Amino acid sequence: MPTVFTKIINGEIPSYKVAEDENFIAFLDINPNAKGHTLCVPKVEVDKLFELDENTYLNLMQFSRKVALALEKAVSCKRVGVAVVGLEVPHVHVHLIPLNQMSDMDFSKKVSLSPDEFKTLTSKIKAAI
Numbered sequence: 047m048p049t050v051f052t053k054i055i056n057g058e059i060p061s062y063k064v065a066e067d068e069n070f071i072a073f074l075d076i077n078p079n080a081k082g083h084t085l086c087v088p089k090v091e092v093d094k095l096f097e098l099d100e101n102t103y104l105n106l107m108q109f110s111r112k113v114a115l116a117l118e119k120a121v122s123c124k125r126v127g128v129a130v131v132g133l134e135v136p137h138v139h140v141h142l143i144p145l146n147q148m149s150d151m152d153f154s155k156k157v158s159l160s161p162d163e164f165k166t167l168t169s170k171i172k173a174a175i
């Protein structure tokens with residue numbers, strides 16, 4: 047059974063995509079901790095970060111860095127926080143979260159965004175890459 051992220055990668059379900067290359071994709075988290083919360087995902091379906099082969103792991107970090115630098119330009123924040131959790135979706139993903147306060151890293155605290163807000167954020171981040 048493919049993961050929800052494989053379905054996004056295959057275009058079977060929609061996402062607010064901000065970046066993509068041959069091996070990785072980045073899209074907005076649908077239930078964000080903070081405005082601009084973005085997920086960077088390898089296209090290969092592997093459950094845990096440290097199960098990735100070394101090359102894919104390093105390239106995921108390089109891809110995430112590129113997206114994080116764009117995110118910091120596009121969204122007002124003090125810095126971009128990074129987390130890898132995977133308790134909900136068993137497909138490696140790096141959370142990039144624009145931070146203004148410590149509670150923005152709290153995964154039990156969510157913000158609600160309208161489709162228009164998601165679209166505007168997508169355009170701003172894409173333009174900054």
Ligand code: AMP
Pocket residue numbers: 050061073074075076077078085130131132133134135136
């Ligand atoms: P975790 O696996 O605990 O690192 O969390 C998975 C994250 O994926 C959560 O922050 C969810 O809000 C997010 N998520 C789940 N389904 C989707 C989706 N269809 N599009 C975007 N983000 C999603």
